[in-house]
Amino acid sequence: MSERTGFQLDFRSGEPIYEQIVDEIRRRITGGQLRPGDQLPTVRQMALELRVNFNTVARAYRILDEAGIISTQQGRGTYILEADDAQAMQRLRAVTLEDLAEDFVREAKRLGFSLAETEQMFCNLVNRLKKDSGSS
Amino acid sequence: MSERTGFQLDFRSGEPIYEQIVDEIRRRITGGQLRPGDQLPTVRQMALELRVNFNTVARAYRILDEAGIISTQQGRGTYILEADDAQAMQRLRAVTLEDLAEDFVREAKRLGFSLAETEQMFCNLVNRLKKDSGSS
DNA sequence: CATACAATGATACATTGATACAATTTGAAA
DNA sequence: TTTCAAATTGTATCAATGTATCATTGTATG
Incomplete structure (x- = not known):
């Protein structure tokens, strides 16, 4: 039972895979299926599910990390951040x-x-x- | 009250946790908050406070031990060492x-x-x- | 057709976590 | 006081996870 995320990718859409992953995670956070503190699958787990190279998942995670939406930590995993954190990051950028x-x-x-x-x-x-x- | 060190870690800075711990201890020695003979928290105590794995703290201690700044002894604990000479102190400051x-x-x-x-x-x-x- | 560039894949690596182990201290029993 | 088992402390090893770098693929673009 590795069907954990239920992500649906469209390999023919022309939209890059990593971008589809980013969008889908964004949607699930907005929709409440993913909540702050939740751990995302490891890059390798999700890559296995989606039949994609794990670097592609890692790229998606990195983009979300830089946007202050998730926190990726080497050796630990990746977690959804509080919305406050994103705002705090914005303030920090100031x-x-x-x-x-x-x-x-x-x-x-x-x-x-x-x-x-x-x-x-x-x-x-x-x-x-x-x-x-x-x-x- | 287990707030004994007051260490502040930044899990998103990109600087490895063990390195942040090393840096903070160096700073406290240089600044005089930690003095020769002082005992540091056990790897497990500090790990509990910082919410990290105790191996991460152990790694920080090992680095400082190898640098001759602290003394870690199995079964005993870890202590701040006296600087060997002026040169060692200069090196630590640098x-x-x-x-x-x-x-x-x-x-x-x-x-x-x-x-x-x-x-x-x-x-x-x-x-x-x-x-x-x-x-x- | 050739070239450039973005996306993806392969591989090696650094960091962190889990677990078992060894050295030392502690404290109670003899 | 001595002894010894348990608790405490750091160590060693390996697994798991994300990162960095370069190669490969595919697709526009000239």
Whole structure:
């Protein structure tokens, strides 16, 4: 008995599979069949049901995760988030980059680091990241 | 009241849980909230508080143990170690600050800011702070 | 026909969870 | 005091889960 979701995919519709999965999950949350806290099937379980590669399911999950609708965690699984969380995420996006930078400097200062130390460490890190992205 | 540590984990940050635990302990040692000789909660206690698997806490402890920062002993528990020498303490401070910088960059990236934007914002802030301290 | 690009598949990997185990402490009985 | 079983604590191993990277396929587009 692996018929757990009852998802119906249309392989001929032209709409990408991962998008159909995203839409269907959205519909089920809106309709109340899926509720906050519910665990979704693992990417491999759902892929097995839908006769699809699990990467395709993973792609759908990732999109929903970035939208703040579900939470995917490596080694744990994926869960429906509270609607509040999505709103909270929206509010968090309103946090400016300046706020983040100030938090960083403030926390460093609290731990006893001088501004010069903090600046140097940050610049070192940035230079390292620039190199890594360029060498790929 | 099992709220003993007050650790705040972010399950959606993308930073692995065990790494968040490692970072937080490093910060508390650097900041002086944790001192040599202090006993950390058992892996199971802390796991209960943080709602994670105790293996995840054990992994964090093992990393800190291998770094010579804490001492974990089967059957006894885990304790904060005395820094071997000034160099070890310097290394801990450096790593702590580096973690802080990485968190900053990661969070900025998660909010959609490019590395260049993040760098510029930070440098602007630093320059402003330098001026302010000079004009006082 | 060739090329570019998006979608999907294959594979290796990192993180977390479940379970059994070993070392140490504790406490009661002898 | 000694002994020893039970509880407590960290360790080791493997399974389960999502992630990252690249290859393959199919489909527009020139």
